[in-house]
Amino acid sequence: MSLYLRDGFDAGLAALPGVTFVDQWEAHIAKVGGKVFCLLSDAAPHRLVFKCGEDSFDILTSLDGVAQAAYFAKRKWVSVEAGSELREADLLAYITRSHGLVAAGLTKKLRVELGIL
Template sequence: MDRDRFNRFCRGLTATSHVVQWGGADVWKVGGKVFAVAGWSDRAYAGISFKVTPLSFEILQEQPGLRPAPYLASRGMSWIQHYQPDGLSTSDLEAYLERSHALVAAGLSKKKQRELGLLVD
């Protein structure tokens, strides 16, 4: 997944915001909380990090092209980094990014979810 596709996909999710920080990384948030980070440093392939459930973390960290996300996973959080092309297919990566968005959004207060159009009464 290239930078344009990553940013276009994340922009298409409900109530997202984008900042560039941490040395030029594209950081996507929902309700002010990070759900995806893509670093486009000097590596040949981007490191795309996203939140997962604890079960998915246990499974995905053992897969080729995937690893516990640097910094985030070392702090006890269930975050995975897709860092090599032999990792997830583009469609699977997009599904995990969408799920990360949903996981982070679910952690927001109900009031905040309503304000952002994430929760319909």
């Protein structure tokens, strides 16, 4: 199931601890502890937007179909178009890392409540 479709997006990300989904900003958004870690655009062409580390940001933005995310790039967020060079398994690994990066910024109390160690 494709991460670029709502059902695949939900199925792929729901396994991560503390994840909730909301619809806002013309997108389907995955949050952890109330903080965005990934979004799926509603409009075609579908895109995934997620946070990444500095080294990953440089690597990812050099690939076809991957760009700095509008409004988020300063904070190392990327936008990945459907049909990019990234395979689904790689996308899911980067999104899982995004979840971890955002979750690390939550309070220890909240991380414990959400089951994030």
